[in-house]
Amino acid sequence: MNNAVSKVSRRSFLGGAASALAAPMVIRASRAAPNSNSLTFTGYGGSLQEIQIKTVMNPFTEETGIKVNIIPAPDLARVKAQLLTGNVELDVFEGQSALTASGSKQGFWEKLDLSMFDLEDMAVKPTSDAVPYLLFAGGIAWDPKRFGPGKHPANFSEYFDLVKFPGRRTFSNHPDATLEMALLADGVSPKDIYPLDLDRAFKALDRVKPSVAAWVNTTTQAVSLAQTGEVDFTYVAASNRIKATNEPGGGVPLAFSFEQNVLGSETLTVLKGAPNKQNAIKFIAYFLRPDVQARLMTALGLVPISKKAVPMLPAETRKWQPDLKNPQSVFIDAAYWADHLDAVSVRFKEWILS
Amino acid sequence: MSPAVLIAVAIVLPPLLRIIYTSVHGPALSLTSYAEVVKSNLFRETLRTTFIIAGSASVLSLLLGFIVALHLARQPAQRRTALMVLVLLPFWTSILVKCFAFTIILGRDGIINSLLSWIFDTRIQLPLVLNRIGTLVGMTNYLIPLIVLPVLASLLAIDSTIYRAASIMGAKPARIFWTVTVPMSLPGVFAGLLSIFVMSLGTFIIPALLGGRRDQMLSNLVDFYNRQVLDWAKASSISIVLFGIAAAFIIPLILWRRRKA
Known part of the structure; x- marks a missing residue:
């Protein structure tokens, strides 16, 4: 008996204790x-x-x-x-x-x-x-009552053009889609986007940084900032949320550009x-x-x-469907982001804080 | 140990130990994640912001809260109770709801800016939200009730005969304030300041909703590593560092209180 007790080593005791603790979860x-x-x-x-x-x-x-x-x-x-x-x-x-x-x-x-x-x-x-x-199609949205035809950016190079279209903007708080946008704005051809040229993308984002009023976490936030006039132009990750503002109960109706989109x-x-x-x-x-x-x-x-x-x-x-064959648009490459999301997210976060 | 302490320990300790375990248990059992966190710019920048925001919000809350506490201390007891309810009123609303309410009040076309625009008859759009100002407004709103209570307790503990003695000796109200009220309220001020500072170190929702890109605090960084990068070793390391910082401030306070008792 004594012998049996002494045979219970520290390791097996810990193992037993751990399984006892884990039992409720397994059950x-x-x-x-x-x-x-x-x-x-x-x-x-x-x-x-x-x-x-x-x-x-x-x-x-x-x-x-x-x-x-x-x-x-x-x-x-x-x-x-x-x-x-x-x-x-x-x-x-x-x-x-x-x-x-x-x-x-x-x-x-x-x-x-x-x-x-x-x-x-x-x-x-x-x-x-x-x-x-x-x-879904992400793209640029604005309040058409405040910005008539020609008074708002409609593609990404215009969204990044602070001289032609001064005003407060939103960007996503996530690097995916945002870096694609930056490269498209910087003149990279949609078919050459991947693998992303990160340095070039961040350099392009440097240019617009002063105009960014909010790095938004949710589409709801991006839409409501534009509806309340807190920002002038907004990047919205999914066009249907802008469609909803044009329906009864949707609040201030916004417009959305299908000229150039990030598709996902x-x-x-x-x-x-x-x-x-x-x-x-x-x-x-x-x-x-x-x-x-x-x-x-x-x-x-x-x-x-x-x-x-x-x-x-x-x-x-x-009427609210993007043209999937639009040569100006780019399709998010999930395989690229599966490999790079973590590292690029940290770099993106650091860049936002600096 | 009292039963309350035992319950608190039983509830808090297991998850805390689990977080400590996760922080050292990355690919292998090591302190790498701590080393990487401490070396990273992201952490250092955020730590600095956390201290600046927590410090300035605490001092601001103390200044405003002291005035409130002083006023309350001078009221008759019944009226003071009624006014206390007003001080505690913000506690009855979810912090999330309060943050959205503040965006309506402080926004570019919000209540304050609309009022100013109307008064001065020109379009005024002061940047009051999505920046440091918005963060501090939200934080002081959250902290003031918490500082009023200890300061008020200190003020009420001052023997009223001291005031009488001071005024008999010919001290003017300002002199009484600086030589009697302020020094004698210091224990409450000190304890209150330290506890709201520690509390504000861990703020999460307010900087996320009312702050700008440079107002992210350590809790927001924990959330980032936890949910976006899924690097739980780093998320846990940051939590433990934050916990250590809070402990470094709160333990002296506990010891000091115990010695006083």
Whole structure:
């Protein structure tokens, strides 16, 4: 007996203690049954989520009987924490392609069977673990009552031209899209943007720095600063938010330029070890169905991934679609950002503070 | 240890230990993340900003809060209670809501600028928000109630016979203020100043919403490393450094109070 006690080494005691401490998390993780009738999805909240619920989640539940739980904030930190503790509660994650590509590099997602999807119908093809479901266009917005035709910048070189268009501007607080904009403004041809010439991009940003009134974190902030006149011109990451200002209850109507845009895609991924993986894949496939796409994009005012959905959109919505073939625009390269986002983010942050 | 202390320790200590563990547990068990953080310009710049903002907001709050406390101390007890409610009123509103309210008040076409424009009959657009001024307004609004309480306690503790004695000896009100009120309120002033300074070191929402690009504080940097870069070793190191700085200020205060007791 004595002998047995002395055999309990410090190491095995610590191991035992650690598993005792971790037990609640492990038990909790195995709570969800494999054939459960639900799945968990990260939502952005706000109007986007309301529209998703109405046009995608509710009809999906009606059709399949699978309930969709929504928890807030598509945030990679949350994903990392769940994977680290083994307490995976999330099934489907939504995020911009650069974000999910960066998660892919860190092994956050399940590999997907691409034969599940109608690849022919998709304007942008999925990667091995991230499926795009919509396209968005970032660009310049302004209040047309304050700035008539010719009185506002309409492309990025004009946005960076403080002599021709003096005034207060906003920029995103994130380097992705912002550095692409800077290089386009500096005269780099859209097809030669990647790999980004960082020094040149920061030098171009140096020129506009004095005119930047706010480095915005959210699109809502970028829109409201322009609506209240706090800034004169604003960079808005998604055109549909400007479309919404032209609808009843949208506040001061703003205008948006489709002359030159930064285009990106919003993607869906499945977390590694997701408790409801089968439901998650069904859900993603449903998101891509042409009729669902048409319904969602009509309400959202964004660009469907499904080519078949495009002619189903009403004329009013099509007016707000960017031209995906516009040679002046650039498509965000998720693979580039997956490799460079961390280092460039730190440099960008340092540059903002200096 | 009292039960309250035990509960606080049980709640605070495990996550704190976890953060310390994360800060040294990067790719390997080492202090690299601390070394990298301390060497980086981003951290040094932000640390400097944090001290400047926390320091100036604390002093500003003390000046304004002292006036409020002085006024309260001179009121009859019943009226003082009613006025205290007004001092504590800002606590009833979420700080997030207050920040958005301040953007409406301080904005380029906000209430203050519109009023000034109307008075002077010309378009006035003073830059009052999205910069240091906005940050300081938000911080003082948050800190003043917290400094009024200790200062008021100190002022009320002054024996009123000392005032009478001073005035019998022929001291004018200004002299009484500088030789009696101020020195005798110093303990409360000192304790209050230190605690609001420590509290303001960790401010997060106010600089994020009311500040400009150069008003980012250490908490904002922790958020950046935590959510944007996903470098938790660095985020934790910065948190621990911030914690250490706060402790360096608060521990002497505790010791001093204990000695006084």
